[in-house]
Every structure is written in C-alpha cells, then in structure tokens.
Amino acid sequence: MDLIIKNGTVITAKDTFKADIGVRDGKIEVITRSLDQMEAKQIIDATGNYVLPxxxxxxxxxxxxxxxxxxxxxxxxxxxxxxxxxxxxxxxxxxxxxxxxxxxxxxxxxxxxxxxxxxxxxxxxxxxxxxxxxxxxxxxxxxxxxxxxxxxxxxxxxxxxxxxxxxxxxxxxxxxxxxxxxxxxxxxxxxxxxxxxxxxxxxxxxxxxxxxxxxxxxxxxxxxxxxxxxxxxxxxxxxxxxxxxxxxxxxxxxxxxxxxxxxxxxxxxxxxxxxxxxxxxxxxxxxxxxxxxxxxxxxxxxxxxxxxxxxxxxxxxxxxxxxxxxxxxxxxxxxxxxxxxxxxxxxxxxxxxxxxxxxxxxxxxxxxxxxxFGCAPQKGTIAPGSDADLVIYDPEKTYVISKDNMHSDVDYTIWEGVELKGYPVMTFSRGKLVYDNGNFVGEKGWGEFVKRTPLT
The missing domain is CATH 3.20.20.140 (Metal-dependent hydrolases)
Known part of the structure; x- marks a missing residue:
C-alpha cells in the first residue's frame, strides 16, 4: 500500500463506522476493520479523529x-x-x-x-x-x-x-x-x-x-x-x-x-x-x-x-x-x-x-x-475504487479563523475571529498529503481536470 489510515471513524453521507483505509495509486483499495498486518509507505494513526471524503x-x-x-x-x-x-x-x-x-x-x-x-x-x-x-x-x-x-x-x-x-x-x-x-x-x-x-x-x-x-x-x-x-x-x-x-x-x-x-x-x-x-x-x-x-x-x-x-x-x-x-x-x-x-x-x-x-x-x-454533477463515485465518498480524497478531522480541536492562518492571497477574511469546534488536520488529494496541521504541503500543478459524465 502507499497509504494506510488506521483507527479512524469513517463518515460518509450515509454511514458512520470504525475502519482502516488502504490506498494505492491514488485510489482507495480497501476499507476493513483492521490492516494491522499490511505494510505501507505511509501509515497515519487517526485514533480519536474522523475520516471524511x-x-x-x-x-x-x-x-x-x-x-x-x-x-x-x-x-x-x-x-x-x-x-x-x-x-x-x-x-x-x-x-x-x-x-x-x-x-x-x-x-x-x-x-x-x-x-x-x-x-x-x-x-x-x-x-x-x-x-x-x-x-x-x-x-x-x-x-x-x-x-x-x-x-x-x-x-x-x-x-x-x-x-x-x-x-x-x-x-x-x-x-x-x-x-x-x-x-x-x-x-x-x-x-x-x-x-x-x-x-x-x-x-x-x-x-x-x-x-x-x-x-x-x-x-x-x-x-x-x-x-x-x-x-x-x-x-x-x-x-x-x-x-x-x-x-x-x-x-x-x-x-x-x-x-x-x-x-x-x-x-x-x-x-x-x-x-x-x-x-x-x-x-x-x-x-x-x-x-x-x-x-x-x-x-x-x-x-x-x-x-x-x-x-x-x-x-x-x-x-x-x-x-x-x-x-x-x-x-x-x-x-x-x-x-x-x-x-x-x-x-x-x-x-x-x-x-x-x-x-x-x-x-x-x-x-x-x-x-x-456527474463525478460520482470517483469523488464525494469513501469507497473502494474512489479517489483517495480524504480529510482527517479532529473533533476536539478549537480553531479561531484569522487572516494570519488562512492560505489564500487575500489580505483579510470576513470570517475573522469566528471560533470553530473541531477542524481538519490533514487533507489528502488522490492519496497525496496536501495539508498537514496548519501547513500547505502540496504542490501547484498536482490537480487534474475532472471529466464529468452526462446527467440522467
């Protein structure tokens, strides 16, 4: 595996359950109760946290x-x-x-x-x-x-x-x-x-x-x-x-x-x-x-x-x-x-x-x-075969929004001083870590065009 996220509570639009998630080549390969015996290049312990699409x-x-x-x-x-x-x-x-x-x-x-x-x-x-x-x-x-x-x-x-x-x-x-x-x-x-x-x-x-x-x-x-x-x-x-x-x-x-x-x-x-x-x-x-x-x-x-x-x-x-x-x-x-x-x-x-x-x-x-908009199940869920677009969320983290901790090029935020209960601590884009505890760690040019299918 390229990435394993262990011990988190997985939350989708329909379900909430404890599971480990295995990722290979940018896709979710397996979701199971335990991947303790599986090796991976990167292993994240999400104990106490939620794992969201x-x-x-x-x-x-x-x-x-x-x-x-x-x-x-x-x-x-x-x-x-x-x-x-x-x-x-x-x-x-x-x-x-x-x-x-x-x-x-x-x-x-x-x-x-x-x-x-x-x-x-x-x-x-x-x-x-x-x-x-x-x-x-x-x-x-x-x-x-x-x-x-x-x-x-x-x-x-x-x-x-x-x-x-x-x-x-x-x-x-x-x-x-x-x-x-x-x-x-x-x-x-x-x-x-x-x-x-x-x-x-x-x-x-x-x-x-x-x-x-x-x-x-x-x-x-x-x-x-x-x-x-x-x-x-x-x-x-x-x-x-x-x-x-x-x-x-x-x-x-x-x-x-x-x-x-x-x-x-x-x-x-x-x-x-x-x-x-x-x-x-x-x-x-x-x-x-x-x-x-x-x-x-x-x-x-x-x-x-x-x-x-x-x-x-x-x-x-x-x-x-x-x-x-x-x-x-x-x-x-x-x-x-x-x-x-x-x-x-x-x-x-x-x-x-x-x-x-x-x-x-x-x-x-x-x-x-x-x-x-025609890009499911590639996007928008946590399921085998879907893109490994994943967010690890700490429900106990208190976060106060300020222009000083935002990551855009704007010199102020209308959200200044708003206090949030819980906050994302990691973001993965197709299995690649792009945000880690307050820091952007991705790279420009990583993103790909999503070709959407006709609507029915």
Missing part, C-alpha cells in the same frame, strides 16, 4: 475579471486554500466571451488553471452569447466533460444578463444533452431602480447595497426561474440561494416532483444583513447580499429537509483596498466574498455542535455535488 466546492470564481479588477485568488492560491480547508475539488466558472465557443472558453481557462491547480478541478460555463451554433455545441461540451451551464438573470449593464427566452432555450437544450442550467436569480430592473433612488438621496453606505437588493429582488427571480423550469419540465439549479421566499418556492417545486436543485453558501448561514451596518460592511458585499435572520433560518431548515442540496462558497474575493473603492459609494464595491477554505470547517463545526449531523455535512459539501 474531501469536499467539492461547486461554486468558485478564481482569477475572474469583474468590477474593473480581477478576483484576488489565482488558481494556485484558491486551490491551495481549498486544500487547507479540506476541499479536494473545485468547480470554477468560465464566462463565455461574445462570439466564443463553449469548449474554446473552457480550454482557455483550463490552460490557465492546469499548471497552477493544487487540487482537482472542473468548470461550469456561463452563457452570455447563445447563438444557434452555441446551442448545437452543448453536446460537444458535455462530451468534453462539462455538463453544467450558467445564465445570469442580472448584471445587465455588465453584459452578462440573458433574457427569459435565452434562459429557457438553454434549459431545454441542456436537458436534451444530459446537462443542467444554473441561474443567478435577481431582478435587475428593480435593483437598478433602487440604486438610482438611493444615490439621488445620497445614501451610499454598504447598508444600501443590501437595501437595493433585498429579499424581494431575489425572490421574484427565483420564482420566475422555477416557473419556467416547471412550465417546460426541465432541470434547474439555483446558485447561492439566500432568501426565504425563494427557499419556499424551491421546496414547493420539489414537493410537486420537479427537478429543482438549490445551493446556498456559508456566508448566508452564519452572517445576517446586520454586517452591512458595520464599519467594514463593504467587505461583505456580494450578490445576492446576505439577508435577514428569517431567511437564514429558512436556509438551515432547507438543509435539514434536503431542499438545499449543496453548500458551496461563491468564492470571489477582492483585496481590502479594492473593497475600499466603494467606501463612499456602495456601487463601486467589487462584489464577492471569500470562503473556499472556510466552507467545510464551518459546516463540520456546526455538525460538531449538533445543528446537523456529520453525515448531512458530508452530503451537502461533498456527496451531492459529485452525484448531481
């Missing part, structure tokens, strides 16, 4: 041009941070340029990512120019290994938004070829009206970012996207769901038997809109913004019911000096927060405190992502 972050924006700058984490920095938080696969968004093919767009970002990635990776493609040729190319993209496309119902001025007709055509075609469309759901016209009014009144603090995009601005778009998905009986994935009305609509659609999947983010589960009143409120500016306590509680209830299928980060950080561009005008604040290193530790901490089970944390951060 690595998380898959289904939503990141690394090196993304936006708001007059580029998100702060390169592919190296973002995947390094991911590894140090127990995330062993990241899905990044590729924004299609005007006149650009889907595979062409992906290959451009893949060439940028490949020499840098510290863990495995895949992509979603955001559609901005849905020509007949691009619709036809959906099948080629799925054959290439990309089975998910995104449309923006917002960012009209930035040239990213599509209309409802484009969204529906994309959803219909995606279903035909074994793919799924995700949507960023907010109402741009209402948001623009609110912004115009606030600026006229001299209301420019970060608090007005939230007030310009309140619950109803997101809820209407959630309902509209779900309405079209139901009307045409096509799959739908709502990214970064943040509001109670939207959560209620997702639950209703799922109870009616429709294939509607929702994702939420750690920042919506821990913080409330009160952060925008803080002196550093601009650091929390993201879209959709963090909402009120009623919405937060609804999201947690959705996780417990299974109507939130995935927790992902929308990791898109900007340096503090860039956030300061909007110190006196919230419309100039680059949109995005960090989270790729915080997602799994935070959700596992909440499990450790009894809010959800550890199995549920694994389900929403790992297993569901792999299953819903």
């Amino acid at each position: 690595g998380a898959l972050d289904a939503h990141t924006h690394l090196e993304m041009p936006f708001g007059g700058t580029v998100s702060s984490d390169s592919y190296e920095a973002g995947t390094r941070a991911a590894a140090c938080g127990g995330t062993t696969t990241v899905f990044d968004f590729v924004i299609q340029g005007k006149g650009q093919g889907l595979v062409e767009a992906v290959e451009g970002r893949r060439a940028l990512c490949e020499p840098q990635a510290c863990v495995d990776y895949s992509f979603h493609t955001a559609i901005t120019d849905l020509t007949p040729a691009v619709l036809k190319e959906f099948k080629q993209a799925v054959d290439y290994g990309i089975n998910s496309f995104k449309v923006f119902m917002v960012y009209k001025k930035e040239g990213l938004m599509v209309d409802d007709g484009v969204m529906v055509r994309a959803m219909i075609r995606a279903k035909e070829v074994g793919a799924r469309v995700s949507v960023h759901a907010e109402n741009p016209d209402v948001i623009d009206m609110n912004i115009e009014n606030f600026l006229k009144e001299g209301k420019t603090h970060a608090w007005y970012h939230y007030l310009s995009r309140p619950e109803y601005a997101e809820a209407e778009a959630d309902k509209r996207a779900i309405h079209w998905a139901k009307s045409f009986n096509v799959p739908l994935y709502i990214v970064h769901l943040a509001c109670k009305e939207g959560m209620d609509e997702v639950t209703r659609a799922r109870q009616e038997g429709y294939d509607v999947i929702a994702e939420t983010c750690p920042q919506y589960l821990y913080f409330t809109n009160e952060v925008y009143k803080r002196e550093d409120g601009r650091n929390f500016v993201c879209s959709p913004p963090i909402k009120g306590p009623e919405s937060q509680n609804a999201l947690w209830d959705g996780i417990k019911r299974g109507d939130i299928s995935i927790v992902a980060t929308d990791h898109c950080p900007f340096q503090s000096y860039e956030k300061d561009w909007g110190k006196d005008d919230f419309t100039k604040i680059p949109n995005g927060c960090m989270g790729v290193e915080n997602m799994y530790p935070y959700m596992l901490s909440e499990a450790n405190r009894g809010r959800i089970s550890f199995n549920k944390a694994v389900e929403v951060c790992s297993t569901n992502v792999a299953q819903l």
Whole structure:
C-alpha cells in the first residue's frame, strides 16, 4: 500500500463506522476493520479523529475579471486554500466571451488553471452569447466533460444578463444533452431602480447595497426561474440561494416532483444583513447580499429537509483596498466574498455542535455535488475504487479563523475571529498529503481536470 489510515471513524453521507483505509495509486483499495498486518509507505494513526471524503466546492470564481479588477485568488492560491480547508475539488466558472465557443472558453481557462491547480478541478460555463451554433455545441461540451451551464438573470449593464427566452432555450437544450442550467436569480430592473433612488438621496453606505437588493429582488427571480423550469419540465439549479421566499418556492417545486436543485453558501448561514451596518460592511458585499435572520433560518431548515442540496462558497474575493473603492459609494464595491477554505470547517463545526449531523455535512459539501454533477463515485465518498480524497478531522480541536492562518492571497477574511469546534488536520488529494496541521504541503500543478459524465 502507499497509504494506510488506521483507527479512524469513517463518515460518509450515509454511514458512520470504525475502519482502516488502504490506498494505492491514488485510489482507495480497501476499507476493513483492521490492516494491522499490511505494510505501507505511509501509515497515519487517526485514533480519536474522523475520516471524511474531501469536499467539492461547486461554486468558485478564481482569477475572474469583474468590477474593473480581477478576483484576488489565482488558481494556485484558491486551490491551495481549498486544500487547507479540506476541499479536494473545485468547480470554477468560465464566462463565455461574445462570439466564443463553449469548449474554446473552457480550454482557455483550463490552460490557465492546469499548471497552477493544487487540487482537482472542473468548470461550469456561463452563457452570455447563445447563438444557434452555441446551442448545437452543448453536446460537444458535455462530451468534453462539462455538463453544467450558467445564465445570469442580472448584471445587465455588465453584459452578462440573458433574457427569459435565452434562459429557457438553454434549459431545454441542456436537458436534451444530459446537462443542467444554473441561474443567478435577481431582478435587475428593480435593483437598478433602487440604486438610482438611493444615490439621488445620497445614501451610499454598504447598508444600501443590501437595501437595493433585498429579499424581494431575489425572490421574484427565483420564482420566475422555477416557473419556467416547471412550465417546460426541465432541470434547474439555483446558485447561492439566500432568501426565504425563494427557499419556499424551491421546496414547493420539489414537493410537486420537479427537478429543482438549490445551493446556498456559508456566508448566508452564519452572517445576517446586520454586517452591512458595520464599519467594514463593504467587505461583505456580494450578490445576492446576505439577508435577514428569517431567511437564514429558512436556509438551515432547507438543509435539514434536503431542499438545499449543496453548500458551496461563491468564492470571489477582492483585496481590502479594492473593497475600499466603494467606501463612499456602495456601487463601486467589487462584489464577492471569500470562503473556499472556510466552507467545510464551518459546516463540520456546526455538525460538531449538533445543528446537523456529520453525515448531512458530508452530503451537502461533498456527496451531492459529485452525484448531481456527474463525478460520482470517483469523488464525494469513501469507497473502494474512489479517489483517495480524504480529510482527517479532529473533533476536539478549537480553531479561531484569522487572516494570519488562512492560505489564500487575500489580505483579510470576513470570517475573522469566528471560533470553530473541531477542524481538519490533514487533507489528502488522490492519496497525496496536501495539508498537514496548519501547513500547505502540496504542490501547484498536482490537480487534474475532472471529466464529468452526462446527467440522467
């Protein structure tokens, strides 16, 4: 064996049991009660610790041009941070340029990512120019290994938004070829009206970012996207769901038997809109913004019911000096927060405190992502034949998050001072140790492209 992890408590989305795990050539070869008689190049004693599948972050924006700058984490920095938080696969968004093919767009970002990635990776493609040729190319993209496309119902001025007709055509075609469309759901016209009014009144603090995009601005778009998905009986994935009305609509659609999947983010589960009143409120500016306590509680209830299928980060950080561009005008604040290193530790901490089970944390951060996006059982579980993407977690460790113990290139963290109960102490990517007790020990270029299979 190349690696044996002994005496740990293995936790998957379905099961919890004591076992030893044997790894060879980057794959899990055996899971059994005892491997005491087996030799290995590396033997880890996980007594008292939990052994979990690595998380898959289904939503990141690394090196993304936006708001007059580029998100702060390169592919190296973002995947390094991911590894140090127990995330062993990241899905990044590729924004299609005007006149650009889907595979062409992906290959451009893949060439940028490949020499840098510290863990495995895949992509979603955001559609901005849905020509007949691009619709036809959906099948080629799925054959290439990309089975998910995104449309923006917002960012009209930035040239990213599509209309409802484009969204529906994309959803219909995606279903035909074994793919799924995700949507960023907010109402741009209402948001623009609110912004115009606030600026006229001299209301420019970060608090007005939230007030310009309140619950109803997101809820209407959630309902509209779900309405079209139901009307045409096509799959739908709502990214970064943040509001109670939207959560209620997702639950209703799922109870009616429709294939509607929702994702939420750690920042919506821990913080409330009160952060925008803080002196550093601009650091929390993201879209959709963090909402009120009623919405937060609804999201947690959705996780417990299974109507939130995935927790992902929308990791898109900007340096503090860039956030300061909007110190006196919230419309100039680059949109995005960090989270790729915080997602799994935070959700596992909440499990450790009894809010959800550890199995549920694994389900929403790992297993569901792999299953819903076509890379299971290679990813997202602990089973013979699966990739040895493994996290050793110490449930007794107390960890206080600080910019000084994070591993990205961002010069602050919105999670500063948050205390977690339990923390990952080791991360393995395909059997290779990449994080060890606070230190990144992996290497850039180690990560591999994950080719995903068509969805059924």
